[in-house]
Amino acid sequence: MTELTDWLYAPWPWYAAGPLIGLMVPLMLFIGNRSFGISNNLRHLCAITQPQKVDVDFFKYNWKEHTWSLMFVIGTALGGFIAGVVFANPEPIALSDGAKEMFLSWGFLLPGAMEFVPDELFHASVRNYTFLFASGVMVGFGTRYAGGCTSGHAITGLASMQLPSLYAVLGIFGGGLLASWFLVPYVLFG
């Protein structure tokens, strides 16, 4: 019994998680001929909440046709609660030694159990919430400009061998490298 319950709380190795994420592509096709992707929901949420007087054409469509997609992300949040709260891993994330040294050199504490994101950036403060909001703006603007995010481009797009998705993934990774090597250590926490 102990082993079974341990297994429920343990994190999953890449070779279990990766193929399962990949199976989301045929699963969504099988359920209702849908392309697996998340960031379109940000557009739907804008379409739902856009006031009449604002009236941006990009958000004038029948979002109710995309209820299935909104149900998917409601499920994603529920899944986050199940895996991250109910069956939370009691151990801190097993980072590589190189990463641990890097975080310490940036002046970050190493994560404790159930810490997915650092207090240094997510702890409630005007400074932190400004960074989080501004980065969120870039995520929302960029994903819609590129027409997809990690799921729609890196996974669905590359798995179906679409050239536009390769461009998007190169852009995404380039942006991520710039942020992670320069913005985070030198601008935000320099």
Add this chain to the structure above:
Amino acid sequence: MIRYLPYLLAGVVFGIILIKAEAASWYRIQEMFHFQSFHMFGILFSAIATGFLSIQLLKHLGSRKSLDGQTIEIPAKPPGHKSYIIGGLIFGLGWGIIGLCPGPIFALAGTGSFGALVVLAGALHGTWLYGALKQHLPH
């Protein structure tokens, strides 16, 4: 509403995977961008490979119907490269700072992270900004 249940359940499974794989962790994303662990690359490469093999299998099986009777097909992304590269770069800059892409934003919000909701609020404003500026941007 019952017809949406499969999507809700698929979403629950996806959220569980993202958290159990630690893909919704800022630490894991920084570690990935610094090539300090194979973990995230293993997830992405094996996910793409599994998706690719699944699609090839579906094609091999011939025309198949989805549960609700539609013929399964994957829509082609509009051709071009500017919007994909520039949009990707902007998204990547945000992702590299906060370590959360759209799927993990929702999964982390489900764990009760208020910070994830601040990111989501920003992402909605960014999406709106794109919609408002769309016709002035190179595509």
